[in-house]
Each structure stands twice: as structure tokens, then as C-alpha cells.
Amino acid sequence: MHDDLDWSADALADPYRTSEDDRKAALCSLIRHSPVLLDILTALRELELPDAWLVSGGLYQNLWNHLTDRPFGYGIKDYDVIYFDGQDLSYEAEDVVIRKVQDRLAHVEAEVEVRNQARVHLWYKQRFGSDYPPLSCSTESLCNYASKTHSIAARIVAGDEIEIAAPFGLANVFGLRLVPNYVVPNRRTYEEKGARMLALWPELTIEPWNEKAG
Template structure:
């Protein structure tokens, strides 16, 4: 993982911007990381499937305001205007997110807990640069599914929403070596 991230100039630029202009516990995750790895494992050139957004997530239960997310977004857009930033404080997701039945999730207990609620296990990965340029990885389900090219819903995922997402995203067409697997249970 480290070698892939360090070799990808756009992601490194975004990670440096995040390190300098966003909450320190945050990370870039989801599609930006997943697409980089799956493109590499398929032998595609870096950036072939560039992310439509760059998800930066952090956890701050002391400020649940949308204004705080907006301030972080503004700082990151100024620091790295080439990134299509999508900023989310995982501590406030329960205030606005609803599942397919209209229910709100319980509040996340940590950054890793918030990431663990993302739709697919292989997408539940975030990376950040430490102050000494080490790569910090947040992967609540590990990296096995990501590097094993396994697409499966996360434990506790809204399976109706997951099925709709699977049909809309068409990941197996983009990365034909993927294995679509059944859910795992906590």
C-alpha cells in the first residue's frame, strides 16, 4: 500500500494538503484509495479511474456543525484546488444520513467506526501522512478484500442501498477481475 500511495503524485499532493490544512486525525479514503489499488492490480495505468471525489474524513464530536466541515473544505480547496474534495466529519453523519428505510445510524464512536460503516469492505480504507511522512492506514476490516479484489458489503450495511450502489457503480465492469462476495457478519 505504501509504495502505491507514495508513487501516486496526485494522491501525495492531496495527502500533504490534508496534513497541513485539515484536522490531524483525518484521512483520505474510499474511492480514491480503492481505485488506485484496483487499477494497479488490473495493470491499468495510475489515474485511469480517477476518483470523482476525494473523500477526506475526520472525527470531531466537539463540533458537529456543518460550518466546521465547510471551513475544512475551504482550506483544502485552497491548498489543493485540483482535488474534488468531499469533506465529512464522521461524528455528525447520524445527523443527516438515512438508510433505505429512513432510519438514522447511531453516532460513530471514532474515525475507524465511521469508516467501518461505508458500503463495501474494500472501500473502508483511509490513508494519511504523519508529520514524518509515514503512511497511516485506517482499515477497520483490514486490507484483504481490497488487495484480494473482493467486493462485498460491509457488516451491517444497508443491503438494499448496497445493491443499488452495485448496479449504479458497475465496479465489475470497470475492474473485471473483481469477485462479488456475500456479506460478512459481525
């Protein structure tokens, strides 16, 4: 449906006016018009990392740039890559993958951060102060992000098709709405990221963290 970027953001932000398939198609069209995003996704496929995806900010923030007429790459601190290797949970094994991906994408201006989702539960509490459940696959991690709006992933699959994963849907992403996710008690991260994003994209609506809901 969306072979180019000529689509109505207002309609896509409204779950009653358009379907989730329409939103995914629109996001895929953005990716196909973005050399950096395509390059990262192509690299992940070529490196044959297990269950590898590009996630979060590199996707939704570049979509916001398009929606607000800002240049591609504006506000992007890094591109987050996730994969899942449950066979070796050592940092040494993860570090090998990190270096491999970063070497392949050394020409990308922003930093590329790589994390094995099979071992996040081993270090999460020390860093963020709360428990984190062991995961069974990469995309399961999307359900634990501080904001539902951040929970978005993409990869290239057979036939050069782009697959999108978004467990909470994409309407909030297209609507420039930041919405908290209470599955993991991570208010500090949500509010810190929200403040940073609002400074960069003042068009955003930030839904406050509700302790009772959490």
C-alpha cells in the same frame, strides 16, 4: 519490505501466504508512487485538520488500476476526506473546512469530498433511511461502510510515515473482491456501487448481499 511496486498481488490477496503488515507496506508503496495521493495526504497534514484521513475509493480503486494495468485515476469519481470535530456539529463549521480543503486541492482533477464524521448521525437517516450511531473518532466510521472492501484509510504521521487503517484487513482489496458489511443495513448502496465498479473493473468478484447474514 515493499520499496517499489514489484510485489505479487496473488500472494497479498491470500491472508495465509502474507501478513497484513505486508499488505499495508505494499499499499504505502503505491501511495508513495502516486503524486495525487501524496498531495492529498500532505495537504491534510498541512491544514492540521483533526483526525483527518483520505479514505475509500481513491485508495482501493487506484490500487485496482495498478493491479489491472489501468491508468492512475481511471474510474475515480472523487477523493473522500474525513475528519472529526466533535466541538462544533454545525454544517456551517463543516462547510468552512470543506472550502479550505477544496481550495488547497483545487488542482486535483477529481472532486474532493470532505465530511466531519462527528455529525454523520445527524443526516444519515434522512439520506439512507436507517439510523447511524454517533461516532467517537474518524476511523470508527470505517466499520460502517457498505462494503468491508471500502473500509480503508491513510494519513501521513510523524517522520513522514504513512499510516494505514483497515479494520477488516486488506486481503479483499488486493484480491479484487467486494464483500458486504452488515453492520449498517445498506444493501441498496452496496449493490449500486458494486454494479458501477463491476462495469469499470470486470475483474472484480462481487459477493452478493445475503439478507439472512444481515
